[in-house]
Amino acid sequence: MLFFDDTPSSACTTASDVQDLAAVDQASPPTDQAPAPTPWPEARRHVIQMSGGLGSFFAAVRVAERYGTSAMTLLFADTTVEDPDLHRFLRDAAAFLELEVVRVCDGRAPFDVFDDVHFLGNSRVAPCTKFLKQKPCRDWLKANCDVADTAVYIGIDHFEARRTPAILDEWKPWRAGFPMCDPPYWDKDTMIAECRALGIEPPLLYKLGFKHNNCGGICVRAGMTQWRHALKVFPERFAEAERREAEFRAKHGDHTILRQQRNGLRRNLTLTQLRQRAETVQTSIFDPDQGLEQTGEEHTSGGERRSA
Template sequence: MERKPVHVAMFSGGAASAYVAYKMVQTHGKENCVLFFTNTLWEDEDNYRFMDEIAEYIGIDITERVDGRTPEEVFYDVRFLGNSRMAKCSEELKVRQTILFLEELRDEENLEPILYFGIGPHEKHRADNLRDFYEHNPIEPIETRFPMIEIFQDDVDVKGIIENEWGIKLPRMYELGFSHANCAGRCVRGGFQHYAQLYKIWPDRYAEQEQMEEDFREHFEKNVSILKKDGKPFTLKEYREQMDKEGLEKFLKKQDDTVPCVCSFS
């Protein structure tokens, strides 16, 4: 039998993916749509509040998949500390759970998934990477759609629409100055500016990441780190000491050239 299409919003808990999910449901109907979220167990508590309110506004429940491990537990299992260039946590907790779910839709419910991402025109290269990834899915190609690029030609103020028209407060991490709301600021692909922001806003969370890094280095007796400087390991402890010595504000303004985590796309 030919599979029936099902439209799947890859919901990251961010504003763009929320807006895309809303438009998807308006276009195709609740009965033909899925609001899909993969939980890393590291999310900020206000993200869950935002997602619940978005789901209620849209009118469909969140379909959640959980590996059961945190990113830290993945690092130990694969014996590799995630960093700005490679993050096995997103591969295991996000990508793998997504592929398993999509195959469930096909094999158990005879549905053909079509994926929707909240990526904007300024990130077209990321859309190209995702499209290529799902076109080369090992089992069968999966169609991907990017409404913020393909449909909404003008720059849409999704944050303003959500707060002012829908009456839903955005995740607090936007207000606190983070570029994205993933992993409660602990994203290992965040880069120097991101971790400076984390140190400013939540020094306790920075301390937790610093301790995780130190524990991993000691456990595996490896000179590794989340951040890299001049191509070499540069620990969060070293970075904190540098920020304390030279002044935090200097590091809040320095832009990073980092590889975005797949969590930012889903």
């Protein structure tokens, strides 16, 4: 299967861009009550945001079952740090749908974006999402599609349905649909089983214990549990993230991907500290982060604080 490389030029990013992203990320805080399923948009052309995960693949399958594949595009934004098996899975998924993958790529890695915008991504605000995924996909849509007759489809499932209002606003003026938020409601284990039933081996990262197949398991949106797991499974990848975080801190001050809370006090937690703690207690039966929690407060490089 072939990949079409429709690569836009690298984006110029500013502090105001990051502030806009923060506003989007905080526009729809989690709630106990998920919103009702969003009606599917009426459109002639259907563009699937193929993340490399099972949710987006089965979103494509459901769109194909309803509309066919003659007007469908599988659009993949490459962050340059994906696990190699993600590309294998994309090829298998596209072959099953008898389509080709359209690849867009800004050219930078997530930490390159953080350096450019002077903002270290974290669980609440991740500039890499905007500049490595959303903007390249929007650029491709603008160049190749008509907003009046095109719908984009996102692979989030019913268990993340609370995110749909913010995503709908984020994608305007393009109309967005969420096929996996409709019945039948599938959890990740069901998707893995259904994928194998189709004769496709699921992405490797799921087998290795990761909840998502993105950024090679090294995602700034993850919490301490996943970072400790990444240290165990991919020590070289963790070491590279640790190095890049340290370089960012040397340039911009005491900013970290993770924060911890104990006895009501919040403080930054570097990846180096997390690794050292894990190495110290690796033979202990106790959780090294017992009593700690990652907070939703993040810092800009200028020292400004935002509360989640």
